[in-house]
Amino acid sequence: MSQQPFLPFSKPTIDEATISAVGDVLRSGWITSGPKVQAFEAQLSEYFGGRPVRTFNSGTCTMEIALRIAGIGPGDEVITTPISWVATANVILEVGATPVFADIDPVTRNIDLAQVEAAITPRTKAIIPVYLAGLPLDMPMLYALANKYNLRIVEDAAQALGSSWDGERIGATGDFVSFSFQANKNITSSEGGCLVLNNAEEARLAEKYRLQGVTRSGFDGLDVDVLGGKFNMTDIAAAIGLGQFAHIEKITAHRQNLARHYFKCFGSDFEKQYGAQLPPADFENSNWHLFQLVLPERKDGLPARATFMEQMQAHGVGIGYHYPPIHLLSLYRAQGFKEGMFPVAERVGRLIVSLPMFTAMTEADVERSVAAVKAVLKAG
Numbered sequence: 001m002s003q004q005p006f007l008p009f010s011k012p013t014i015d016e017a018t019i020s021a022v023g024d025v026l027r028s029g030w031i032t033s034g035p036k037v038q039a040f041e042a043q044l045s046e047y048f049g050g051r052p053v054r055t056f057n058s059g060t061c062t063m064e065i066a067l068r069i070a071g072i073g074p075g076d077e078v079i080t081t082p083i084s085w086v087a088t089a090n091v092i093l094e095v096g097a098t099p100v101f102a103d104i105d106p107v108t109r110n111i112d113l114a115q116v117e118a119a120i121t122p123r124t125k126a127i128i129p130v131y132l133a134g135l136p137l138d139m140p141m142l143y144a145l146a147n148k149y150n151l152r153i154v155e156d157a158a159q160a161l162g163s164s165w166d167g168e169r170i171g172a173t174g175d176f177v178s179f180s181f182q183a184n185k186n187i188t189s190s191e192g193g194c195l196v197l198n199n200a201e202e203a204r205l206a207e208k209y210r211l212q213g214v215t216r217s218g219f220d221g222l223d224v225d226v227l228g229g230k231f232n233m234t235d236i237a238a239a240i241g242l243g244q245f246a247h248i249e250k251i252t253a254h255r256q257n258l259a260r261h262y263f264k265c266f267g268s269d270f271e272k273q274y275g276a277q278l279p280p281a282d283f284e285n286s287n288w289h290l291f292q293l294v295l296p297e298r299k300d301g302l303p304a305r306a307t308f309m310e311q312m313q314a315h316g317v318g319i320g321y322h323y324p325p326i327h328l329l330s331l332y333r334a335q336g337f338k339e340g341m342f343p344v345a346e347r348v349g350r351l352i353v354s355l356p357m358f359t360a361m362t363e364a365d366v367e368r369s370v371a372a373v374k375a376v377l378k379a380g
Ligand SMILES: *Cc1c(COP(=O)(O)O)cnc(C)c1O
Pocket: 058, 059, 060, 061, 084, 085, 087, 088, 130, 156, 158, 159, 180, 181, 182, 191, 192, 193
């Protein structure tokens, strides 16, 4: 149908300065964790108002390590959302704790704090909130709940670098805050992540969990007193991260402009006319990691999302889906979760789609994407 090149839903943009910086690392004789990692951590720490920051080889392991630092394990319950990448719940199982889900808010698609409060038991030790698409939760409400029940928070801000709440940058306040630099995130290190911590003691523990539990001293002193893993970021990845991070403000502003253009192109009667639900029109807090629609069900009984994705592809536009509900995946069904437990998450998880949104996109790409959505929904 389309003569234009395929428009993917996401793709990384790496500038020539970054490519050349990676070459420098490869030629330097030091390609694992070294000066680039230190420089990246220093810049991130400054960005988060001086809080300690440590980098890792994924966003996933930052959350696992945060749970370990908090001393969470067997017998403890951790509450999270069913609508996230499965990593968010997997880390709870990884430390031997019990995942507990709470349903989402149908408008923000983030965990509903009233449902979280209802799910708290004497065994609850932590909450892992997720800022889906880069839209944060109401931070004062989240932390009021944490204080009331004496719970740790591990913010899964994997998608929220550059987001803020009420003028305060996500990561600059709060308890543990975790970010991902996976290839599709707003900035990437190819793979990687970072964890914002509360104090030097936690940062020291994070370093141990990151590298086999090792503490070094003097010329040849080495001891291991906790069981750590192998989660360190390489200088190759850090060089990419540094090159990307230099553009964070520009990237966030560009995405906010693209999101504004999406709203303009959809128009104010889109939801009524097509039965699809737009995201909240937030241009203050969100970094617009994703632009997500919740589709209407189809009258002909065909699966709404698969059909939509196939037809958008025929229009030359790529569509993502973030995410199928975690509690309905086989591993979680085996823990006793089933259909009907979280009805909002189940509907949103079945019908949510991510439209193209990435740094190199133009307003013309947004127009193409919206025209295709309208054509496909009209035909259905
Ligand atoms: C990307 C992502 C993760 C995992 O990050 P990795 O760096 O891929 O390990 C976790 N949670 C959410 C919400 C994500 O988007």
